[in-house]
Amino acid sequence: DTGVSQNPRHKITKRGQNVTFRCDPISEHNRLYWYRQTLGQGPEFLTYFQNEAQLEKSRLLSDRFSAERPKGSFSTLEIQRTEQGDSAMYLCASSLWPQETQYFGPGTRLLVL
Amino acid sequence: QQQVKQSPQSLIVQKGGISIINCAYENTAFDYFPWYQQFPGKGPALLIAIRPDVSEKKEGRFTISFNKSAKQFSLHIMDSQPGDSATYFCAASKNFGNEKLTFGTGTRLTIIP
Numbered sequence: 001d002t003g004v005s006q007n008p009r010h011k012i013t014k015r016g017q018n019v020t021f022r023c024d025p026i027s028e029h030n031r032l033y034w035y036r037q038t039l040g041q042g043p044e045f046l047t048y049f050q051n052e053a054q055l056e057k058s059r060l061l062s063d064r065f066s067a068e069r070p071k072g073s074f075s076t077l078e079i080q081r082t083e084q085g086d087s088a089m090y091l092c093a094s095s096l097w098p099q100e101t102q103y104f105g106p107g108t109r110l111l112v113l
Numbered sequence: 114q115q116q117v118k119q120s121p122q123s124l125i126v127q128k129g130g131i132s133i134i135n136c137a138y139e140n141t142a143f144d145y146f147p148w149y150q151q152f153p154g155k156g157p158a159l160l161i162a163i164r165p166d167v168s169e170k171k172e173g174r175f176t177i178s179f180n181k182s183a184k185q186f187s188l189h190i191m192d193s194q195p196g197d198s199a200t201y202f203c204a205a206s207k208n209f210g211n212e213k214l215t216f217g218t219g220t221r222l223t224i225i226p
Binding site for chain 1 (some may be wrong): 117156159210219
């Protein structure tokens with residue numbers, strides 16, 4: 001399968017713990033996006049990368065959130081000191097800029113107890 | 114603030130009927146309008162997209178109608194099938210889709226026999 005992959009698919013953690021998610025984009029895709037989706041809502045933009053450069057961060061991305069794409073391939077999203085409000089589906093998407101289509105992965109569902 | 118408003122929240126259509134989902138946007142800088150389909154447990158998948166230089170785009174049973182002056186666009190699904198039962202999201206982006214997507218809140222479509 002050559003689509004976007006995300007790991008883990010599910011994560012349960014206790015409040016205050018740190019969690020890290022990984023996204024592997026479609027091969028050769030130079031843009032990588034992170035979105036967050038809560039139940040019954042559309043995905044909300046968090047941040048995106050062009051190769052290894054982080055080009056934009058949403059105001060939703062508090063200082064407890066950090067994302068990296070060190071070699072311009074896979075990306076990680078870390079949440080420190082998790083809160084119950086962080087419970088959501090975290091979606092990754094990639095595109096081959098300047099083509100506009102964003103291809104989404106299956107997401108990582110986070111539950112903070 | 115919600116930049117893309119979507120209605121209805123849920124929709125039930127009989128098999129063979131026409132499903133219509135509407136979206137309205139506020140930011141006149143948006144110039145790329147995709148529709149995504151999402152099945153439970155999966156990431157969103159691009160269905161069809163339009164740019165504001167055309168008023169309609171058709172791909173198979175799916176048609177986008179676009180009204181630039183009203184800042185509205187809609188998805189029509191002709192001959193709706195049970196396999197079309199999913200959640201549909203409209204979205205909008207600037208720079209011909211080469212920026213973050215702003216999503217609507219979603220429409221849960223159910224096709225009944």
